[in-house]
Amino acid sequence: MTYDLIIIGGGPAGSAAAVYAARKRLKTLLVVSEWGGQSIVSEQIYNWIGTPALSGNELAENFKKHVMANVGDSLEVSEAEKVVGVTKVENTFSVKTESGKEFLSKTILMASGSGRRKITAKNADKFENKGLIYCVSCDGPLFADMDVAVIGGGNAGFESAAQLLAYCKSVTLINRSDTFKADEVTVEKVLQNPKMATIKNTEILEIKGDQFVEGLVYKNTATGVESELKVSGIFVEVGQIPNTDFVKGLVPLDEIGRIKINTWNQKTEVPGIWAAGDCTNVLYHQNNIAAGDAVRALEDIYLDLKTR
Numbered sequence: 560m561t562y563d564l565i566i567i568g569g570g571p572a573g574s575a576a577a578v579y580a581a582r583k584r585l586k587t588l589l590v591v592s593e594w595g596g597q598s599i600v601s602e603q604i605y606n607w608i609g610t611p612a613l614s615g616n617e618l619a620e621n622f623k624k625h626v627m628a629n630v631g632d633s634l635e636v637s638e639a640e641k642v643v644g645v646t647k648v649e650n651t652f653s654v655k656t657e658s659g660k661e662f663l664s665k666t667i668l669m670a671s672g673s674g675r676r677k678i679t680a681k682n683a684d685k686f687e688n689k690g691l692i693y694c695v696s697c698d699g700p701l702f703a704d705m706d707v708a709v710i711g712g713g714n715a716g717f718e719s720a721a722q723l724l725a726y727c728k729s730v731t732l733i734n735r736s737d738t739f740k741a742d743e744v745t746v747e748k749v750l751q752n753p754k755m756a757t758i759k760n761t762e763i764l765e766i767k768g769d770q771f772v773e774g775l776v777y778k779n780t781a782t783g784v785e786s787e788l789k790v791s792g793i794f795v796e797v798g799q800i801p802n803t804d805f806v807k808g809l810v811p812l813d814e815i816g817r818i819k820i821n822t823w824n825q826k827t828e829v830p831g832i833w834a835a836g837d838c839t840n841v842l843y844h845q846n847n848i849a850a851g852d853a854v855r856a857l858e859d860i861y862l863d864l865k866t867r
């Protein structure tokens with residue numbers, strides 16, 4: 560049998576798309592390796608519209624509940640299943656999973672998201688979500704009136720610093736090399752703020768603290784001198800790793816592996832494949848954005864299937 564649509568991913572993008580697909584009566588399979596997506600690790604999420612606060616686990620449970628309530632004649636779900644390959648077979652796509660299953664579909668929606676690149680300094684694991692944070696928009700306001708650091712001198716690092724400057728006591732941006740990768744205009748603007756400082760040529764050696772972050776130890780890579788910076792929060796913006804390995808060679812990706820899309824309709828450069836959320840080359844990464852992008856994709860997939 561051939562599905563109308565296979566959706567890959569059980570985060571906000573995949574879950575939103577599945578609900579819409581069921582309501583539009585598309586013969587759909589949702590393949591989910593884990594429900595909830597990246598923010599399941601968050602203690603509290605304060606910006607999921609319609610819910611003032613909920614934990615990452617609650618968000619995941621809600622996604623599952625909402626999708627499962629729509630399972631029926633049109634929607635099926637394959638849980639705890641990881642996609643390992645997608646190939647084109649004449650006018651359909653074949654989706655293979657780790658457990659050896661194979662499914663066929665007329666269209667594909669990639670909603671496989673991404674993972675944040677982590678820092679490897681001593682104790683970085685121990686303090687994750689205890690002051691060492693991988694999402695400023697999510698947790699930044701918890702650090703109001705505190706001294707914080709941002710690791711990473713790209714656009715994401717500077718944009719995060721700009722957000723933090725609105726309410727933190729001071730922000731120190733720590734950069735690996737001598738030059739910042741971020742756009743000059745952004746750098747200039749952010750550095751004008753008197754609460755802003757930078758440290759260049761730096762390797763982070765250790766995160767310090769008891770229950771929560773209290774500082775970090777870094778080495779100046781030019782001089783070899785080690786120093787300590789006292790901060791209550793460390794925001795890491797050293798890049799993202801999109802979950803797109805399994806479509807490499809089939810779908811055009813950008814230089815960091817994100818799926819290139821047309822933001823008007825979420826189409827990839829391969830007819831029959833759409834993508835939404837953090838696996839795509841969009842600028843902003845939030846649950847509401849991923850869900851919205853997926854809904855836009857679904858509308859377009861529906862139109863495409865019904866006008867073939």
Ligand SMILES: Cc1cc2nc3c(=O)[nH]c(=O)nc-3n(C[C@H](O)[C@H](O)[C@H](O)COP(=O)(O)OP(=O)(O)OC[C@H]3O[C@@H](n4cnc5c(N)ncnc54)[C@H](O)[C@@H]3O)c2cc1C
Pocket residue numbers: 567568569570571572573590591592593594595596597598600601603604605606607640641642643670671672673674675693694696697698802805835836837838844845846847849
């Ligand atoms: C620590 C942290 C906290 C965050 N907090 C917030 C917040 O408070 N508010 C907010 O709006 N945003 C937050 N974000 C950002 C937000 O989580 C992401 O923008 C959002 O999750 C992206 O959704 P997505 O569906 O595109 O991808 P993801 O959430 O990454 O979901 C991808 C899904 O695909 C599945 N998957 C991946 N590969 C495969 C495969 N091969 N086969 C099958 N399934 C696969 C994954 O298991 C997952 O279910 C946070 C991010 C991080 C890292």
